Amino acid sequence: METPIEWLQRRLAERGLTQAEVARATSIDETAISKMLHGKRNMSAAELQRLTRLLEGSPPATGFGEGAAAFQSAPDTRAPIFRAVATASGDWLLERASPPVNMKERPPGTAAVAELYGFHAPDRKAWPRFKTGEIVWVDPAHPVGEGDDVLILSKLPKRTALKAALGEFVSATASKIEFIDYGAREPREIPSSGVTRSFVLPRFGR
Template sequence: KAIGANAGYVRDLLDPAKNTMPTIDKLRAIAQELDTSVDYLSGDSDAPEVVRSEVTLSDKHIDWRGPDRAEPGIPLVGTGDCADLEVCDVSGDMIQIQRSSFDPDHHVRMLQRPPALRGQTDLYAIYFHGESMEPRFEAGEVGIVDPRRPVRTGDYVLVQLNGGDSDDVVSVLAKRLVRQNAQEIILEQFNPAVTFSVPKSKVTRVHRILQQTELLFG
């Protein structure tokens, strides 16, 4: 009855004298209702259990990337051209160094966070200004800064400068760190090539500018 057959069909199927064989469609239907296989019913297999694959097909879209977790963007803070800063180079001569204005409270826009930097919420970004670090940093490029990463000799850094009478940041330097001690920080710029020092009394913070490999791989 389950496969749509009448009593006569079942009687003929069970009569050895008639040797009735069901069609392939009927055989499949019988196997499905008896929860066995066509091979078992036809004598080609001794195992009545149906072999089931662990792999299934589904029309439902599966997002292999996992759930979409909202990640905050990286704020691009306000920077701009600023008056030069007079510093002392390693030979003792006073020179002029390019610096940029800095307004951490003004966000120009929010940048999309690279996957490798997910969960790092203290990051901020700046525009590079001037030509002092070309060709490493071109004017108008964006650099991402991580305040939490330790600063090491040879790193590219963002030095936040105060006005001398408080720790309030008034400008920044984007340079390469040569070395530092309790009294001063020694920095390098590429264009024009010069190594110079800034008194620690004028430095509020030194933050690391992330390199490309860190942006890609964390």
């Protein structure tokens, strides 16, 4: 059965609305909406009513008639999966600003990782580290050390999607980041301005 959170994710995707647009239309804080979509916050009865009016759907029955306290789901053991695509130029783009496309069970040992998220490797660019379609799990809060798998995200002009590169972390200074790009199979240096680096969980059995 579809949960209220899954209903919200589906309706946002169907309507093509951003979190900011929903926040403005419903007067619900954008941070609260983000936490709902990531499964880290439940909806109150009042919030569900506002979202229902905006999204014009019928959410699953949850017992909201008894007030907000009636809906207290068990802790969500899943984490969000965001859309990633490969471009004609060979780059990866990650849609972190859009609602998740799915929720998947977390890998073992990650229950306490609050910001964990994933995406499906869109092609063979990171082979043999990651197969096409395999989930790449990312922990933005985990420190990245030499030799770790790292996800490098760069902003693009006039785009909400982020350019994504996957590789082996070498070092970082205030001016540059060095890593071995799995796609290019060679060391790279990029300016650190406007770039974020995030720890990628090792594949099981590595």
